Amino acid sequence: MIIAIDGPAASGKGTLAKRLAAHYGFRHLDTGVIYRAVAHALLTTGVDLKDEARAAQVALTLDSATFDNPALKSQTVGSAASVVSALPKVREALVAFQRQFASQPPGAVLDGRDIGTVICPDAAVKIYVVADPRIRAQRRTLEALSRGEPADEAAVLADILARDERDQNRPIAPLKQAPDAILLDNSHLDIESGVRAAIDIVEAVRAGRQRV
Ligand SMILES: Nc1ncnc2c1ncn2[C@@H]1O[C@H](COP(=O)(O)OP(=O)(O)O)[C@@H](O)[C@H]1O
Numbered sequence: 001m002i003i004a005i006d007g008p009a010a011s012g013k014g015t016l017a018k019r020l021a022a023h024y025g026f027r028h029l030d031t032g033v034i035y036r037a038v039a040h041a042l043l044t045t046g047v048d049l050k051d052e053a054r055a056a057q058v059a060l061t062l063d064s065a066t067f068d069n070p071a072l073k074s075q076t077v078g079s080a081a082s083v084v085s086a087l088p089k090v091r092e093a094l095v096a097f098q099r100q101f102a103s104q105p106p107g108a109v110l111d112g113r114d115i116g117t118v119i120c121p122d123a124a125v126k127i128y129v130v131a132d133p134r135i136r137a138q139r140r141t142l143e144a145l146s147r148g149e150p151a152d153e154a155a156v157l158a159d160i161l162a163r164d165e166r167d168q169n170r171p172i173a174p175l176k177q178a179p180d181a182i183l184l185d186n187s188h189l190d191i192e193s194g195v196r197a198a199i200d201i202v203e204a205v206r207a208g209r210q211r212v
């Protein structure tokens with residue numbers, strides 16, 4: 001079974017995806033980290049983020065061992081990822097890896113921007129997670145501070161809004177709710193309530209239609 005979780009920056013999709021994967025004994029892929037890894041490689045080698053051919057080459061030769069590099073979490077890398085991820089050849093280069101991951105038994109939870117719309121359009125369950133931008137900025141700021149990174153909430157909010165704008169308006173695989181995705185507003189839920197709501201959605205969809 002594949003569970004697809006999409007949503008804007010810092011909406012809580014990664015937290016939910018991780019918890020759902022643990023609950024069901026599935027593997028989890030944070031697809032944002034892949035775009036972050038491409039962006040980080042370009043930034044550290046001084047390649048222009050809009051150099052599509054070089055970026056696609058980096059995407060094709062990515063080593064998943066680099067995905068847990070803590071440097072990928074920074075706001076700078078997140079913004080750069082949102083520039084790089086709009087390049088069609090970069091997205092194309094990463095499709096096979098994501099689909100291959102999703103197809104492994106017993107099941108997988110993938111979170112990102114286009115999982116339910118492009119990568120896994122036949123996913124058994126699709127959840128579209130949203131939260132008020134100011135709440136997302138607060139949570140992301142706390143997260144950065146807890147890692148010991150300086151973070152200014154107003155700047156984080158501006159970054160989140162700019163990234164949402166870019167992600168929603170790119171021509172290829174824009175961020176949007178798939179028609180068959182269930183909306184989960186995470187603004188006023190604590191993590192445990194959000195996880196319960198997500199499990200309830202999975203169970204309701206599984207009970208209603210056996211597309212597993
Ligand atoms: N329901 C929630 N209540 C409070 N904090 C949350 C909630 N969900 C996620 N967070 C926190 O908000 C931040 C962003 O969550 P994350 O799951 O990384 O979002 P995304 O994967 O959408 O970018 C993290 O620090 C996470 O611990």
Ligand SMILES: Nc1ccn([C@@H]2O[C@H](COP(=O)(O)OP(=O)(O)O)[C@@H](O)[C@H]2O)c(=O)n1
Nearest residue numbers: 009010031032033035081082085112113114
């Ligand atoms: N499936 C995905 C996942 C991420 N991305 C891009 O990668 C950037 C970083 O994604 P992320 O999920 O790590 O970002 P956060 O939501 O964690 O802040 C996003 O702003 C998108 O531009 C994408 O285009 N498609």
